[in-house]
Amino acid sequence: MTDSVESAVAAASGLQNWAMMQENQNLLLRKVLDGQSNTILSLVNSVPTAPQLASSGAVGTLLHTTA
Template sequence: MSDSVESAVAAATGLQNWAMMQEKDNLLLRKVLDGQANTILSLVNSVPSAPQLATSGMVGTLLHTTA
């Protein structure tokens, strides 16, 4: 009878340890993903917006074509 109690306690302790390790791993994964998201966001924000077209001057304001 004591073997079954000891094995039940050992199984419960093992499951608690496993759950704690899973929680730790999930926390680490969340931190890594948050860091990657911040890096990607800073890269996206560093890209300049589309260049504006010229509105005055000799270059880029007129288009002359012949068919």
């Protein structure tokens, strides 16, 4: 009977260690994904806005096209 108790305790201990390692891996993954999202957000925010169309002058106002 002591063998079954010892094996049950060993299995429970092993599962606790596995769960702790999984939690650590999930925490690391969350940190990496947060860092990537911050990098992407800063890149998106650094893109200038779309240029405005010319409304006066000789460049971009003299060509008339129709589709």
